[in-house]
Amino acid sequence: MHTKLFIPGPVEVLPEVLEKMATPMIGHRSKACAELQKNISEKVQKVFYTKNVIVLSTSSGSGLMESAIRCCTGKRAAVFSIGSFGDRWYKMAKTNGKEADIFRVPDGQATPPADVDAALATGKYDLVTITHNETSTGVMNPIAEIAAVIKKYPDVVFCVDTVSSMGGTYIPVDELGIDFCITSSQKCLGLPPGMSIASVSEKAYERAKTVENRGLYFDIVSLYEKAQKKYQYPSTPSISHMFALDYQLDRILAEGLENRFARHIEMAEYTRDWARKYFAIFPDERYLSNTLTTVTNTRGISVADLNAELAKRGFNISNGYGDLKEKTFRIAHMADCTLAEVKEVTDAIVDILGL
Amino acid sequence: MHTKLFIPGPVEVLPEVLEKMATPMIGHRSKACAELQKNISEKVQKVFYTKNVIVLSTSSGSGLMESAIRCCTGKRAAVFSIGSFGDRWYKMAKTNGKEADIFRVPDGQATPPADVDAALATGKYDLVTITHNETSTGVMNPIAEIAAVIKKYPDVVFCVDTVSSMGGTYIPVDELGIDFCITSSQKCLGLPPGMSIASVSEKAYERAKTVENRGLYFDIVSLYEKAQKKYQYPSTPSISHMFALDYQLDRILAEGLENRFARHIEMAEYTRDWARKYFAIFPDERYLSNTLTTVTNTRGISVADLNAELAKRGFNISNGYGDLKEKTFRIAHMADCTLAEVKEVTDAIVDILGL
Numbered sequence: 001m002h003t004k005l006f007i008p009g010p011v012e013v014l015p016e017v018l019e020k021m022a023t024p025m026i027g028h029r030s031k032a033c034a035e036l037q038k039n040i041s042e043k044v045q046k047v048f049y050t051k052n053v054i055v056l057s058t059s060s061g062s063g064l065m066e067s068a069i070r071c072c073t074g075k076r077a078a079v080f081s082i083g084s085f086g087d088r089w090y091k092m093a094k095t096n097g098k099e100a101d102i103f104r105v106p107d108g109q110a111t112p113p114a115d116v117d118a119a120l121a122t123g124k125y126d127l128v129t130i131t132h133n134e135t136s137t138g139v140m141n142p143i144a145e146i147a148a149v150i151k152k153y154p155d156v157v158f159c160v161d162t163v164s165s166m167g168g169t170y171i172p173v174d175e176l177g178i179d180f181c182i183t184s185s186q187k188c189l190g191l192p193p194g195m196s197i198a199s200v201s202e203k204a205y206e207r208a209k210t211v212e213n214r215g216l217y218f219d220i221v222s223l224y225e226k227a228q229k230k231y232q233y234p235s236t237p238s239i240s241h242m243f244a245l246d247y248q249l250d251r252i253l254a255e256g257l258e259n260r261f262a263r264h265i266e267m268a269e270y271t272r273d274w275a276r277k278y279f280a281i282f283p284d285e286r287y288l289s290n291t292l293t294t295v296t297n298t299r300g301i302s303v304a305d306l307n308a309e310l311a312k313r314g315f316n317i318s319n320g321y322g323d324l325k326e327k328t329f330r331i332a333h334m335a336d337c338t339l340a341e342v343k344e345v346t347d348a349i350v351d352i353l354g355l
Numbered sequence: 356m357h358t359k360l361f362i363p364g365p366v367e368v369l370p371e372v373l374e375k376m377a378t379p380m381i382g383h384r385s386k387a388c389a390e391l392q393k394n395i396s397e398k399v400q401k402v403f404y405t406k407n408v409i410v411l412s413t414s415s416g417s418g419l420m421e422s423a424i425r426c427c428t429g430k431r432a433a434v435f436s437i438g439s440f441g442d443r444w445y446k447m448a449k450t451n452g453k454e455a456d457i458f459r460v461p462d463g464q465a466t467p468p469a470d471v472d473a474a475l476a477t478g479k480y481d482l483v484t485i486t487h488n489e490t491s492t493g494v495m496n497p498i499a500e501i502a503a504v505i506k507k508y509p510d511v512v513f514c515v516d517t518v519s520s521m522g523g524t525y526i527p528v529d530e531l532g533i534d535f536c537i538t539s540s541q542k543c544l545g546l547p548p549g550m551s552i553a554s555v556s557e558k559a560y561e562r563a564k565t566v567e568n569r570g571l572y573f574d575i576v577s578l579y580e581k582a583q584k585k586y587q588y589p590s591t592p593s594i595s596h597m598f599a600l601d602y603q604l605d606r607i608l609a610e611g612l613e614n615r616f617a618r619h620i621e622m623a624e625y626t627r628d629w630a631r632k633y634f635a636i637f638p639d640e641r642y643l644s645n646t647l648t649t650v651t652n653t654r655g656i657s658v659a660d661l662n663a664e665l666a667k668r669g670f671n672i673s674n675g676y677g678d679l680k681e682k683t684f685r686i687a688h689m690a691d692c693t694l695a696e697v698k699e700v701t702d703a704i705v706d707i708l709g710l
Contacts, residue, residue, distance in 0.1 A: 002379050003381070005380060005381075005382060007382050009591060010380040010381075010382065010383060010591065010594060011380070012379075012380065013379065013380055015379075018377040018378070018379065019377050020377075021376040021377045021595050022373040022374050022375075022376045022377040023373070024357050024367075024368065024370075024373065025360060025365040025366070025367065025368055025541075025547055025548075026358070026360075026365075027360060027362050027365065027671060028365060028548065030671075058413060058414055058415060058418075058548070058549050058593075059413055059414055059418075059572060060413060060572075060590040060591045060592070061590075061591075062571065062572050062590045063413075063414075063572045063590075066570060066571050066572050070570070088571070091571060092570070092571045095568065095569060095570050095571050095574065096568060096570050096571075097567070097568040184591075186380075186591060192380055192593065192594060192595045193380075193383065193413070193591040193592065193593055193594055193595075194413050194549055194592070194593030194594075194595060194596065212452070213450065213451060213452040214450060215421060215425070215447070215450050215451050215570070216417065216421050216443070216446060216447045216450050216451075217414060217415075217417050217418045217421050217573070218572070219450065235415040235416075235417045235418075236364060236365065236415045236416075236539075236541060236548040237415070237548065237549070238413075238547065238548055238549030238593065238596075239365060239547060239548055239549075240376050240547045240549060240595065240596075241549065241593075241595075316382060316385075
């Protein structure tokens with residue numbers, strides 16, 4: 001029996017999308033491959049609401065996050081972290097020898113825009129990283145308010161991790177002024193893991209050109225130039241993911257972005273109500289994620305046991321992340337998941353626990 | 356019409372292997388995924404003839420090549436280059452701020468073992484990189500002779516790019532003393548591009564632990580430890596490639612490694628004879644690749660036009676690489692390609708050119 005995934009990535013992938021992963025190979029320097037990358041880029045620009053250059057990377061989202069902070073930090077990076085994936089960005093800076101400071105709020109809280117303003121007002125930073133949606137806690141940052149603050153500092157390269165939100169919620173990249181916006185295939189886009197995608201502004205590209213030691217595989221100058229000039233990729237990309245991504249972007253645009261975002265909100269609202277009824281919601285109620293819900297384990301159940309029982313019925317949810325293991329559990333409602341499917345898994349939990 | 360690829364990667368992938376790319380998703384932290392990685396590792400160890408730890412990376416082969424030279428160079432790297440992919444290794448060193456020297460022979464030549472000996476005898480180097488099979492020129496280096504020299508220097512970490520040869524020719528990693536042996540999915544292993552694979556010795560791992568600024572995504576310490584302890588991967592891997600790789604490794608081992616290597620030699624010998632009859636062979640005859648043949652364009656044909664005509668018949672070969680464009684062309688005979696298929700493409704060339 002196949003176990004349906006309600007974990008915050010990898011997500012369930014529709015059979016017709018999986019099928020595209022089995023498309024026969026073409027040469028990566030062929031016209032057909034450049035055409036494929038061009039088509040992908042144009043559709044990604046719609047999903048991102050951007051005119052910036054789109055780069056693809058055969059890697060998880062971490063790859064392009066590392067590219068951003070390594071290649072675009074000139075002086076010093078300000079890393080605003082609201083959980084494990086924000087912390088990871090700081091680790092990327094330090095392991096690449098970059099100057100950086102981390103501004104960390106407690107788990108469950110969002111980044112206060114005033115904190116961003118205060119940090120940037122010091123003039124010490126020329127790059128800022130924000131986690132839009134933190135899967136370790138279920139918080140979705142108030143990106144519009146944060147972006148409004150960052151606009152006051154035109155020399156700052158604004159990087160956002162939208163790995164677990166892009167394609168599931170409205171993120172107008174150009175309107176927000178995001179210079180480096182990163183997502184990954186296996187979350188709200190509804191594809192298998194293995195490819196990350198970013199929009200890169202001319203400002204980020206120009207900054208990168210001034211930075212030394214950018215490495216090769218994740219050198220954003222090379223990724224940007226190859227994409228911009230020829231819709232190509234510096235090494236050999238995962239062509240299977242490109243076929244599937246091209247197809248899935250058509251599906252996403254056919255559903256309609258507004259409809260897709262509304263479906264995510266509907267699933268999120270249902271799951272939150274359910275969590276409030278039977279348990280409690282972990283994050284600050286003002287900043288709840290549209291793509292996953294983190295539930296506080298107020299009943300002291302064994303989450304591991306619950307998941308084992310759910311598996312027998314063909315479902316898989318996530319335990320809490322890191323220190324939040326067993327204290328919380330997470331239900332993802334992202335990509336092509338439907339409200340009916342979310343109801344199936346929550347009904348199964350109620351039934352298993354005899355609530 | 357599908358165009359059959361005779362280019363040195365991506366190669367043709369068998370339909371039943373492509374199908375495995377469409378396997379439904381599983382969680383990357385699940386027991387099933389660790390079991391999958393364990394199975395892959397054990398089979399890869401057979402193909403590599405090694406007991407070293409096997410790491411997987413969602414990236415092209417360039418990713419793990421960069422990992423090797425960045426993470427394992429302590430003092431200074433000696434890069435022995437016989438073509439564009441050797442040159443790339445030097446570029447990786449320099450763009451990561453590593454001390455390195457390049458020893459480059461003219462295109463078509465192999466690395467003289469005596470040159471390696473002379474360089475290492477200076478005591479300046481603690482890492483050496485060798486390209487086993489250079490796809491830009493069609494040279495296969497005399498790896499056994501080179502390895503014999505390197506064994507005299509036990510403090511040197513020995514890194515080999517077997518991206519376009521592993522799985523197609525005999526490379527006994529442990530017998531040769533290779534510390535970091537890298538390959539990629541889309542060459543002789545017969546899979547779509549998107550995953551690279553390496554065997555990493557304890558010596559390479561211990562070295563890496565002493566090196567600063569290893570970055571995060573390609574940090575070999577983290578890849579090694581996660582693989583060794585739990586058969587896991589630090590971020591989210593391309594699970595689709597893992598399913599296909601697991602299946603294809605079974606196929607490779609069922610064919611029998613010796614049979615597979617013999618088939619590659621048979622295809623290579625046929626293609627060389629054909630090239631000598633109608634054109635000429637580009638590389639030094641002593642060091643011909645078993646996995647692709649680089650043909651000198653002695654007739655001054657338009658290789659681009661030839662390939663366009665071949666495409667009409669459903670075949671695709673490669674033009675020369677970089678400066679060798681139009682001066683040479685390349686016919687790859689790797690992975691699951693058969694002698695009959697190679698004959699089809701060479702017969703088509705003879706027919707098109709009226710030879």
